[in-house]
Amino acid sequence: MAFNDLCEALETLLLQHEQMVGFAEKKKAALIANDVDVLNEMVTKESRLVKLIMDAEARRQQAVQSFLQERGLNPAPSTTVASLIRMISHSEDKLKLSDLADRLSAMVEHVRALNDVNMKLTQQSIEFNDFSLNLLASAYDDQDYVYKKPSDSAYGQHKLNFFDSKA
Secondary structure, three states: OHHHHHHHHHHHHHHHHHHHHHHHHHHHHHHHHOOHHHHHHHHHHHHHHHHHHHHHHHHHHHHHHHHHHHOOOOOOOOOOHHHHHHHOOOHHHHHHHHHHHHHHHHHHHHHHHHHHHHHHHHHHHHHHHHHHHHHHHHHOOOOOOOOOOOOOOOOOOOOOOOOOOOO
């Protein structure tokens, strides 16, 4: 019974991480297209999904504890999937658990890679915006404070700045 609960929890986690991949890919497209509305929507959906993943992870941990207790072992936080697979005697169950664990691990790594790309895109966007603002702010601060002939410009007039750089 606990084995089936464990497999169900792993399948749920796998499906949720597949959804997370979809959200991460939509976030990547939104970052590239500079679509803030879609980005906000994806972040909201991701945060809801993270809560669901945390619930599924708690169910997985409970299933592992039940599985170990059924075999008369003390549950330990350091229990790995590989050690659980060694405890199973039925070859089909071993194969099923191994397959689920491998697929989930690959999916988590894919989510991690997409999140790294999105983080880099976000950082580049921030740097570009900062650079652009600095260009706009400094474009009108380059007044020549060296003596000019009075005929070149009206004496005592100052150019208007786009941004007040002292603010």
